[in-house]
Amino acid sequence: MAYEHKIEVEDLRTWFGDRQILKGISCYFEDNSVTAVMGPSGCGKSTFLRTINRLNDMVPGFRATGSVRFEGNDVLAPDADVYELRRRIGMVFQRPNPFPMSIRDNITYGPKLHGVRDEGELERIVEDSLRKAALWDEVKDTLDSPAPHLSGGQQQRLCIARALSVDPPVLLMDEPVSALDPISASKIEDLIVQLKKDYTIILVTHNVQQAFRVSDQAAFLYMGELVEFDKTRRIAEAPEDPRTEAFITGRIG
Amino acid sequence: MMVRADKTTVDTNTGAEDVGLQYRTNGLLSQLALEVRLAVSTRSKRRAGDLLFKALTATLALVAVLPFFLLLAEVVAVGSAELVGSGIAFLLTNPGPGLHGGIANAIMGTLLLVAVAGGVGIPISIFAAVYITEYTRPGLLRSAVEFAADVLAGIPSIVFGAFGFTFLVGFLGLGMGLVAGGLTLAFMIVPTVLRTTQEALKQVPVSLREASLALGATRWRTTWSVTIRAALPGIVTGVLLAIGRVMGETAPLIFTAGNNLQAPTSVLGPGSWVASMPYTIWAYISDPREYLQVKAHATAVVLIAMVLAVDIAANVLSRRLTRRLV
Numbered sequence A: 001m002a003y004e005h006k007i008e009v010e011d012l013r014t015w016f017g018d019r020q021i022l023k024g025i026s027c028y029f030e031d032n033s034v035t036a037v038m039g040p041s042g043c044g045k046s047t048f049l050r051t052i053n054r055l056n057d058m059v060p061g062f063r064a065t066g067s068v069r070f071e072g073n074d075v076l077a078p079d080a081d082v083y084e085l086r087r088r089i090g091m092v093f094q095r096p097n098p099f100p101m102s103i104r105d106n107i108t109y110g111p112k113l114h115g116v117r118d119e120g121e122l123e124r125i126v127e128d129s130l131r132k133a134a135l136w137d138e139v140k141d142t143l144d145s146p147a148p149h150l151s152g153g154q155q156q157r158l159c160i161a162r163a164l165s166v167d168p169p170v171l172l173m174d175e176p177v178s179a180l181d182p183i184s185a186s187k188i189e190d191l192i193v194q195l196k197k198d199y200t201i202i203l204v205t206h207n208v209q210q211a212f213r214v215s216d217q218a219a220f221l222y223m224g225e226l227v228e229f230d231k232t233r234r235i236a237e238a239p240e241d242p243r244t245e246a247f248i249t250g251r252i253g
Numbered sequence B: 001m002m003v004r005a006d007k008t009t010v011d012t013n014t015g016a017e018d019v020g021l022q023y024r025t026n027g028l029l030s031q032l033a034l035e036v037r038l039a040v041s042t043r044s045k046r047r048a049g050d051l052l053f054k055a056l057t058a059t060l061a062l063v064a065v066l067p068f069f070l071l072l073a074e075v076v077a078v079g080s081a082e083l084v085g086s087g088i089a090f091l092l093t094n095p096g097p098g099l100h101g102g103i104a105n106a107i108m109g110t111l112l113l114v115a116v117a118g119g120v121g122i123p124i125s126i127f128a129a130v131y132i133t134e135y136t137r138p139g140l141l142r143s144a145v146e147f148a149a150d151v152l153a154g155i156p157s158i159v160f161g162a163f164g165f166t167f168l169v170g171f172l173g174l175g176m177g178l179v180a181g182g183l184t185l186a187f188m189i190v191p192t193v194l195r196t197t198q199e200a201l202k203q204v205p206v207s208l209r210e211a212s213l214a215l216g217a218t219r220w221r222t223t224w225s226v227t228i229r230a231a232l233p234g235i236v237t238g239v240l241l242a243i244g245r246v247m248g249e250t251a252p253l254i255f256t257a258g259n260n261l262q263a264p265t266s267v268l269g270p271g272s273w274v275a276s277m278p279y280t281i282w283a284y285i286s287d288p289r290e291y292l293q294v295k296a297h298a299t300a301v302v303l304i305a306m307v308l309a310v311d312i313a314a315n316v317l318s319r320r321l322t323r324r325l326v
């Protein structure tokens, strides 16, 4: 199917039970760039991300209308293959959540799930993913030790490596550094900038400075509405909507 | 006066003598004597109160643990004669004529019964717990199962014995023996293992499950490879504690397992009648013959050692798993 942008969202509305969370969002995400989705806590950022990879399906009473197209195919269609979808759209969560297994097993979990059996191939994926996540040098000698023994920052990079292990073109990141110390956080920010060369990254954050530092496009979400969506630089220099300006200057959020 | 007396008692925290001195220099000799006496007596009264309370709690603590040690001492004192006398043969030989000989039948019986109970009870309870915790929403079904399990866990074991007799031995026509006895013990395992497994699963953070789903795993695969794995230390502890508990149960077996002076020779039918350690203890101790009293105690020592071993295994295993996984 022909498509212009890897992910295109049109008039997306979502509900938890009777409560509407997203109120008609239309935007798109460009290849090889970082799009920041920013906004105050509770405005619906996580809901938005979790609608894209259908993780909200797990929530009783969740409902979505409108469309999210990934490479031209409607993600929300009932017959969409969610397993393949989630393989191709990786996710990194707010709190590092390594599996209770070795570093190596954390990385091979995804590939094995999708049918990779060859030991050499798995070996290669482990090194490759850890290198991309800038963790290889720190853990290459301790691949078989338990992942939960790593520091918080290392755990989060492991989670990034784990997401990359199944080779997804898109990476959803839900406030990936908000639970980390400043040094680990800035390492991961650098990493995100590195990764955008090869991936389409959607970075949710409520930290304006972070959004400005790492993103190319930015979307400002406020109470479930997409208030502003443009090049980050333009929004940083001259926000159009007073609500965006209020958020950027720290008056709301 | 009262106020002053109070004040003095506060001061006496640093020592009654000092207070005494202070008052003497004030020249209030007669009052001094009274004050000091008051102070000292209040102080010693409080100290005595403290001491008394300490002594009381210590005594109660002793009373609480003493039976265990007395029991252990008595069992070992009486039983050791047999254990020392027969040595390892006590564990390895079946009872001979007049019930002389060892308790191999009982040890083997208990191991078999626990194997049947565990083999049936553990998977059932774990799968039930997984289903309820992972695949149903909080609500009536879940509450009902939890309530039922809690009630079952508190039911006296003789009731399980009676149920096993009526339902398994009678109604299902299994007859007494290994299967009926083992299944009765399985009924006792289920509520405990189900609840401990459930608690262990609830401790696993939702975000771990989501990480797996977000990689494209099915729910089933997520449950199996991530959730159960993360809950494993808790599950293992629950399983071993439940097994340690049923190993020592007599009441459920009296009407269901029968007895046997050797290992069972068949799965069903009279050949499947099976001895067990608690049953053997009960049978021997109610026998007037002196040497069977001794054997009962020796059997109790072995049973206590086995239960203890299971408890220790539970501890070690769960700690090791925790270290490896979390």
Ligand SMILES: Nc1ncnc2c1ncn2[C@@H]1O[C@H](COP(=O)(O)OP(=O)(O)O)[C@@H](O)[C@H]1O
Residues within 6 Å of the ligand: A016, A021, A039, A040, A041, A042, A043, A044, A045, A046, A047, A048, A059
């Ligand atoms: N699983 C859920 N069930 C019901 N309401 C939810 C659920 N998750 C989030 N919400 C509600 O949706 C709103 C948006 O939440 P969220 O998307 O997490 O916000 P953000 O990530 O921007 O902080 C919040 O008011 C929250 O209470």
Ligand SMILES: [Mg+2]
Residues within 6 Å of the ligand: A045, A046, A047, A174
């Ligand atoms: Mg959020």
